[in-house]
Amino acid sequence: xxxxxxxxxxxLHYYADIHLTCxxxxxxxxxxxxxxxIAEMVKEHSGTxxxxxxxxxxxxxxxxxxxxxxxxxxxxxxLKARHCLSKLGYLHIPLAEVISEATRFMAQCYGSKKDxxxxxxxxxxxxxxxxxxxxxxxxxxxxxxTT
Numbered sequence: 001x002x003x004x005x006x007x008x009x010x011x012l013h014y015y016a017d018i019h020l021t022c023x024x025x026x027x028x029x030x031x032x033x034x035x036x037x038i039a040e041m042v043k044e045h046s047g048t049x050x051x052x053x054x055x056x057x058x059x060x061x062x063x064x065x066x067x068x069x070x071x072x073x074x075x076x077x078x079l080k081a082r083h084c085l086s087k088l089g090y091l092h093i094p095l096a097e098v099i100s101e102a103t104r105f106m107a108q109c110y111g112s113k114k115d116x117x118x119x120x121x122x123x124x125x126x127x128x129x130x131x132x133x134x135x136x137x138x139x140x141x142x143x144x145x146t147t
Contacts, residue, residue, distance in 0.1 A: 013053040054085035078108040
C-alpha cells in the first residue's frame with residue numbers, strides 16, 4: 001500500500017527490467033483505495049517504461065531537486081516524443097555520452113533545440129526578458145540549470 005510516485009516508478013521499472021510475470025498491484029492508502037495493476041501498466045506503457053526511472057531522476061523526486069516549471073507531465077511528453085534516456089545510470093557508458101543524452105532530453109522539456117544547458121539557459125532568459133511587460137529580471141529559479 002502506497003501513494004508515493006517514487007514507489008510506483010520503481011515498481012514499474014523493476015517489473016519490466018527483471019521480466020516479472022507475477023501478479024503485482026499497488027493499492028492507494030486513501031479512503032478510496034484505488035488499485036493499480038503494475039503488469040497492466042507496464043504493458044500499456046511499454047514504449048516509455050525502460051526510460052521512466054531515468055526520467056523520474058532527472059525531473060526530480062523525493063531526494064533530488066525538481067526543475068522549476070518542469071513537472072512529470074513535461075518530462076513524460078519528452079519521453080513520448082522519442083527522447084530516450086537509455087544511458088543514464090550505466091557506469092560503463094562514457095560520461096560525455098550520458099550528459100549529451102540528458103541535455104537533449106532537458107532541451108526538449110524546456111522547448112529548446114540547443115545542445116548545451118548553459119545555452120538553453122541563456123535562450124530562455126532572453127525569451128523572458130523580451131516580454132514587453134517585464135519590469136525586473138526573472139528569478140534564477142525559473143531558468144534551467146547550467147552545464
